[in-house]
Amino acid sequence: MQSLADWITTISDDWWVHLVVLVLSCLDGFFPTVPSESVLVSLGSLWSSSGHPNVVLLILAGWAGACAGDNLAYLIGRRVGWQRFRYFREGKGHRAVLAADRGLRRRALLFLMTARYIPFGRTAVNLVAGAVRYPHRKFLHRDLLSTGTWAVYSVGIGALAGQWFEHNHLLGVGVALVVAVVLSLVVERVVNAVHARLDRRADAREAARADAREAARADAAETAGAETAGSRAATIQDTVPDVERAPDPAPASGTHRAPDTDHDPEQETSPVA
DSSP, rough: OOOHHHHHHHHHHTTTHHHHHHHHHHHHHTTTTTOHHHHHHHHHHHHHHEEEEEEEEHHHHHHHHHHHHHHHHHHHHHHHHTOGGGGGHHHHHHHHHHHHHHHHHHHHHHHHHHHHHHHHHHHHHHHHHEEEEHHHHHHHHHHHHHHHHHHHHHHHHHHHHHHOOOOOHHHHHHHHHHHHHHHHHHHHHHHHHHHHHHHHHHHHHHHHHHHHHHHHHHHHHHHHHHOOOHHHHHHHHHHHHOOOOOOOOOOOOOOOOOOOOOOOOGOOOOOOO
16 A cells, blocks of 8 residues: 555656556556556545646546446456356355346445445446346446546545645645545445345335236136136026926816717607507
């Protein structure tokens, strides 16, 4: 850290210092070990105590470089994928990839905004966003916002620390670097805690929706079963033959004939003579 402070103090008055910031910020988009944030914080401290370098150009260089690096990482993730990088296949790197995938699906804007402040987290998010084909237009708009706030934040932290040691530039840079590291750790823990809480809520909502869908399917199956049973009963009733016979109809009046009797004409008596 002392060597970094000495180097930054040496180059702070050179015209090409803004190019250094731009390149380092760009590389930090896909190489998380590049100390772009530390350089921004240190130069912000020097600007606060000495007036050099130009703070507007410093912020713009950090913003442009960070945005370019994030989009290059997005392109790498889209063309190559994150699986070819050993770091992201196991351990902390793999957990960062899983968190990035989950965060992009559930709350992309918040996740892109907060992941920018976590060195390994932002690299994982950039690669995963490209690998899962997250729409580049949305990624670009949100990345412009996140990298812009990150550049202002980094320079602002350095400027605040530099005001305390305006008569000792090197000490101001060293304090600014320490403050930046401590704040980075604090921000990382806070961001992880917030996302963990939001994930628990999201998991609870998804579980509730799954239970509701399961209950709805069970009710629908029960209703369908009842309707099917009723339909079968009606069909069976319609197909059973009617075994009861109707009673024979009564004979019509006036059509009944008495049984015929033997008629002997000899038995007829004639009048007595």
